[in-house]
Amino acid sequence: MKCILCSRFKFIDLENLKKPLLFFEPVCQKCFRNIKITPRVRVIDGISIYSFYRYEDISMLIGSKYSIFGSRVLKILSKKASEYFFNSHNISLWEQAKIYGIAIDDCVRSHYSHTAVILREFCKHSFRPSYGALKAKNMVHYAGKSLLYRQSNPRNFIYTKKFDNVFIVDDIITTGTTIKEAKKTVEKNGSNVLFAIVLCDAKS
Numbered sequence: 001m002k003c004i005l006c007s008r009f010k011f012i013d014l015e016n017l018k019k020p021l022l023f024f025e026p027v028c029q030k031c032f033r034n035i036k037i038t039p040r041v042r043v044i045d046g047i048s049i050y051s052f053y054r055y056e057d058i059s060m061l062i063g064s065k066y067s068i069f070g071s072r073v074l075k076i077l078s079k080k081a082s083e084y085f086f087n088s089h090n091i092s093l094w095e096q097a098k099i100y101g102i103a104i105d106d107c108v109r110s111h112y113s114h115t116a117v118i119l120r121e122f123c124k125h126s127f128r129p130s131y132g133a134l135k136a137k138n139m140v141h142y143a144g145k146s147l148l149y150r151q152s153n154p155r156n157f158i159y160t161k162k163f164d165n166v167f168i169v170d171d172i173i174t175t176g177t178t179i180k181e182a183k184k185t186v187e188k189n190g191s192n193v194l195f196a197i198v199l200c201d202a203k204s
C-alpha cells in the first residue's frame, strides 16, 4: 500500500523482514522517523500535561483518525510519543507505585476508541490501563468552540474506580477544559491525578 505521507508505494525490504507487518502500516518507515516530536508541558490545576506533537504538524495524520487507517495512524503516533516519554523520564520511580492510566471517554465510536489506542501504547511499560473508566455523559463536541462554550457545556464524566494513583489520557489539548473537568471528577472519587498525557497540543 501507499504511504499516506509521501505517497510512495512501500515494498518489503530485507530490513523489514523481521517485521513484515510493517508493510501494512499506513506510514512508511522513513516518514515514521521524520515525524517531528515537539514536546511541551503545560501545568493546569497543579499537574503537568505532557504533549508530543503540535497540532499543525500532524493535523493531516490526525485528520485521518476517522478513516479506516485511523487507529493505525494513532497507534504509530502514540508509539513514537510513548517511546519519547519513557526515554525522557525515570520510569523506575513509577514501578513501585501502582499507577493506572484512564482515558477520557474511551468508548467506541467509528469502529474504535481513539483515546484507548493512545492509552494502550502508554501502558506498555510501568503503567496499567483501565479501559472505560472515565465516560462522558454529555456527548458535546468542542472542536472550534469557544472557552465559554466549553465551560458552560461540561462533559459530565462518570468515574467510579478506586485507584490510588492515576494519569489521564486524551488525544488533543486546546483550552484544557476537558482535562480540568476530568481531574476534578476523578479526585472527587478519591483518586490522585499525577499527570496527564495528550498526543498533541492545539495551541500554537
Ligand SMILES: [Zn+2]
Pocket (backbone or CB within 6 Å): 003, 004, 005, 006, 007, 008, 027, 028, 029, 030, 031, 032
Ligand atoms: Zn512515506
